Amino acid sequence: QSVLTQPPSASGTPGQRVTISCSGSSSNIGGNYVYWYQQLPGAVPKLLMYNNNQRTSGVPDRFSGSKSGSSASLAISGLRSEDEADYYCAAWDDSLRGYVFGTGTKVTVL
Amino acid sequence: EVQLMESGGGLVQPGGSLRLSCAASGFTFSTYWMSWVRQAPGKGLEWVANIKKDGGEKNYVGSVKGRFTISRDNAQNSLFLQMNSLRVEDTAVYYCARGGVPIDYWGQGTLVTVSS
Numbered sequence: 001q002s003v004l005t006q007p008p009s010a011s012g013t014p015g016q017r018v019t020i021s022c023s024g025s026s027s028n029i030g031g032n033y034v035y036w037y038q039q040l041p042g043a044v045p046k047l048l049m050y051n052n053n054q055r056t057s058g059v060p061d062r063f064s065g066s067k068s069g070s071s072a073s074l075a076i077s078g079l080r081s082e083d084e085a086d087y088y089c090a091a092w093d094d095s096l097r098g099y100v101f102g103t104g105t106k107v108t109v110l
Numbered sequence: 111e112v113q114l115m116e117s118g119g120g121l122v123q124p125g126g127s128l129r130l131s132c133a134a135s136g137f138t139f140s141t142y143w144m145s146w147v148r149q150a151p152g153k154g155l156e157w158v159a160n161i162k163k164d165g166g167e168k169n170y171v172g173s174v175k176g177r178f179t180i181s182r183d184n185a186q187n188s189l190f191l192q193m194n195s196l197r198v199e200d201t202a203v204y205y206c207a208r209g210g211v212p213i214d215y216w217g218q219g220t221l222v223t224v225s226s
Binding site for chain 1: 145147154155156157160169170171172205210211212213214215216217218219
């Protein structure tokens with residue numbers, strides 16, 4: 001049972017902006033960095049964002065991350081068909097002494 | 111190129127044991143924390159355990175504490191997960207992953223099925 005809560009789904013038409021939220025607590029997001037992963041259909045997860053808002057190498061600037069208090073969000077602007085995937089937030093949890101993942105959000109491009 | 115190759119998955123009965131292995135290459139294994147992450151069929155990601163560079167610190171998710179043991183052999187660039195007292199709910203693809211926080215590379219995974 002994940003301690004980071006995400007909406008199960010999000011969708012948009014090509015070119016639109018989609019935002020995914022990730023809600024946690026002071027023991028995880030509130031006190032530590034947030035990471036975002038993208039899992040394309042049938043593929044392994046890929047680290048997309050690190051340290052709240054830094055894109056990993058090769059990730060287009062259409063992806064952006066932010067954090068405020070115990071919540072974080074990932075925004076995808078200029079949505080493209082290849083962005084259709086599952087997205088997971090993650091953070092270290094000081095109380096659980098573990099790396100916790102969000103519940104995951106499936107992004108659909110209509 | 112970072113490569114992580116898991117092995118050891120398979121079908122096991124409830125209460126049984128299994129040992130997963132992960133062969134790492136393409137990076138200096140001994141300088142990285144390493145982790146195991148699992149994903150049940152059609153479900154989300156669940157972190158299982160991680161281990162410090164020298165093996166001196168290990169962390170586990172609550173549901174596997176006392177049943178699973180993570181270990182590593184830096185001389186052989188290998189990561190292991192010993193899984194005992196397996197339960198039906200442990201059925202998942204198990205990924206070997208580089209890093210503690212964050213995890214930055216993943217293997218292709220090995221399927222563990224616990225069923226009678």
